[in-house]
Amino acid sequence: MDKWRSESNYAFVCEQLKSIRQDLTIQNIQNEFAVKVYECHARIALEKLDLTEYNQCQTRLIDLYSCNPTSGHPHEFLAYRVLYYIYIANTSDAIKSIANLTPEQTASEDVKFAVRVHAAWTSGNYVRFFKLYLVAPKMAGYIMDAYVQRERHVAVRKLVKSYKPHVSVEKVAALLGYPDSETALVYLDELEVKYTSGARTHIDCKKTTIE
DSSP states (O other), rough: OOHHHHHHHHHHHHHHHHHHHHHHHHHHHHTTTHHHHHHHHHHHHHHOHHHHHHHHHHHHHHHHHHHHHTTOHHHHHHHHHHHHHHHHTHHHHHHHHHHTHHHHHHHOOHHHHHHHHHHHHHHOOHHHHHHHHTTOOTTTTHHHHHHHHHHHHHHHHHHHHHTTTTTHHHHHHHHHHHHHHHHHHHHHHTTOOOOTTTTEEEEEETOOOOO
């Protein structure tokens, strides 16, 4: 982790950690050190939005936590797993994970957050979803970054249909979790929304079609 912080050479650090992971697997080492290695690699992969590498670490951590129940940060990574299920739209496994939560896991603030996000996502409550996104704890925001634009696209489509004849860009920015209207306009222009005037303060919902 120190090497990553000092140089930020992801390719190098990733290969080094994968080599260590391979040695751990070959030697069948499943101790606290193994937990630290996989958690470290998972965190670095999240920073780089390398969710393929992250998922490999996450999957292995499930077994490692069962062998080392007092090691690492199992509740934090359980929360990330629920959020990852949203990324791959795996509703069934997300529901199973939530249904099987122990009282101790349910009491975790990290897990509580992930459960709230999942509830907002499955119910289509995009207002709640984006509010939670803005206060994502620890590294939860990194995972949500992977699909927040996808969810914004769905939300904008609903907004355009719901707010006819027009809706203010300021309101859309707030609902979609953008810091200001200017930032939201960049996204809305990419969608080629139609505005009521050249000032671009309101979206013309009647003329806007979002696929």
